Amino acid sequence: MARLAQEFIARGADLELVGIRKEFPGFTAIENLDLHIPAGEFFALLGPSGCGKTTTLRLVAGLDEPTKGKILIGGKDVTATKPHQRPVNTVFQSYALFPHMSVLENVAFGLKQRKVEDPMTKASAALDLVELGHLAQRRPQQLSGGQQQRVALARALVNRPSLLLLDEPLGALDLKLRRQMQIELKAIQMEVGLTFLHVTHDQEEAMDMADTVAVMNKGRIEQMGSPEKLYDRPHTVFVSKFLGQSDLFVGEVVESNASSLSINVAGSKITVPKDRAEKHTGTIAVGVRPEKANFHESEPAPTSGVNLIGPGEIIDIRFTGVSNQYLIEIPGIGEITVFAQNVGKSPVTELGAKVWVSWKVEHSFGLADLPENSAAESLSEI
Amino acid sequence: MAFAAFGHGGGSASAAAPTKKSKVALFLLLPGLIYLGLFFMTPLISLIITSLEVPDGSGVMGSYAYGFAIENYAKVVTEFWPQISHSFGYALIATVGALFISYPLAYFIGVKARRFPLIQGLMLTLVIAPFFISFLLRTFAWKQIFSNESPAVHFLQQVGILGAHDYLVGTPFMVIFGLTYNFIPFMTLPLYSILERLDVRLLEASSDLYASPATTFRKVTLPLTAPGIISGTLLTFIPIAGDYVNASGDFLGGTKTAMIGNVVESRFLVLNDYPTASALSVLLMGVILLLVGFYAKRSGTEDLL
Incomplete structure (x- = not known):
């Protein structure tokens, strides 16, 4: 298990968004976004619903195309590439586990697509990492919410992406389980050294887990910095009220x-x-x-x-x-x-x-x- | 609780409740069961008996005596082999054709048009609209459109797709065309109902996990919509195999395109050869049951039936 974790280290890449603008019919979700996330950082995008944070994440994953601007991962411009061509994996808010596959097959899916050798063994190891090895043959529907969340995490992590995107993955869990998962997620991130981009509306979660927090409001980043700095010295009324x-x-x-x-x-x-x-x-x-x-x-x-x-x-x-x-x-x-x-x-x-x-x-x-x-x-x- | 002791011996409290309900259900089922017994089982048994009858020797047309002539079945298989193969061959081609036409259509209505309820409703109406006009009339309309003197056929002859003395009506192509056309809604609706519930977030997850659009379709969309494909193909294949309108000489077919249904029709109604017609009918039913059972078992969806 420790060896598997070792293999992840220093694989994280930095993410750069340059002048991103995203318009949907009738409204502008993101106005003009510049963002740089250094490799290996746990970065949280914090904001109320509708502030553009999930849109930002979908742009990075390639699920939506920006109206304007460039997205660079590890220095490489990926703006024009399709989601399946990007070195990025997402833990979806809904988990989006495939209901017609076993837990193990779900985790092995990405490895198989990239024709990685021995996908089943690697998937098993990833399931062990999230302590679900014993449920490998179950269907996702037979698992509890917390277990599904961990399967979704394993399914993304096993691919060793340069960048892991987390779209409010803890939102559906109850408070106690959420706290536990926050600690586990942070531990995994520290262990594997991946770049995490975490989108959340829960200010406590963001402050608890992230190295850097960016507070988003109405399609713009209001303020960015360490949680301590943001809390101690907010720059705008919105930040002072949203964060504490x-x-x-x-x-x-x-x-x-x-x-x-x-x-x-x-x-x-x-x-x-x-x-x-x-x-x-x-x-x-x-x-x-x-x-x-x-x-x-x-x-x-x-x-x-x-x-x-x-x-x-x-x-x-x-x-x-x-x-x-x-x-x-x-x-x-x-x-x-x-x-x-x-x-x-x-x-x-x-x-x-x-x-x-x-x-x-x-x-x-x-x-x-x-x-x-x-x-x-x-x-x-x- | 008394009911639990009565019936299944399941013993658990949860088993008791359904048992109690099933008494009422049984009562409510009674009219249906009587109906099925009278109007389905009786003719079926009568059909099987008729299929084994022998000529009574009186020489009067349509006069038969009870017998046990299993050889009737061997006779119909050898004698009507072309029509039997037409039935299943045409049904197979038309079903596959309807699937290839219906799947993209249902996908568009159920997935792509989700954000536009107006377009969705309009397209669904268009799929169902043909039902408002008699199936016979519509089939007859196609006969007019592709009749030997029609502009459509003239055009096809002119551009060289058809030879100067080739026509469409009476060809297997025309029959399969008619069958496909007539049964497309039966394929589209079950496909639509499952595609409409397809969770597109799973498709996004698949592309996030390095699957190309084609792979996503093969590994995610197709397995998730398989129940719709199975019910669609069954709803199409079974009635097509027994169809006798499209292949009939009065409509799109000719003498060379006759299917089992056409033989049954002529034997029953024209030649009064009841045993042959009955044997063919029973044979058709048996083969369809076997095929469908095998198909459903292969696709692992016995519970659909």
């Missing part, structure tokens, strides 16, 4: 020095380091992650390096196990969310309590755009 939660404040820049700038939000001053802000002048949106904010039942003394707003009223408390989510209504600013770990008393305070909210300046981030409705709202308040 964010409290956003909109205001005009009123103070600016060499290292930081401050905006005025309904009389409160919110400061953000300059190197964590996309825009430095005019009306901008500044955000903070709910778990980085704290609330206080009495007004704390103003401290430099800390943003403080309030007082407001706790209008909702949600218990989620490890933490409580508090919804706080602050007059003139609106509703903001604060997460507090359940380390002591739970809830920390009662509904209706008067509280102040604070967070460290270095946890603020400034966005390039404004939230759609609050922009007009805050302007009218000024």
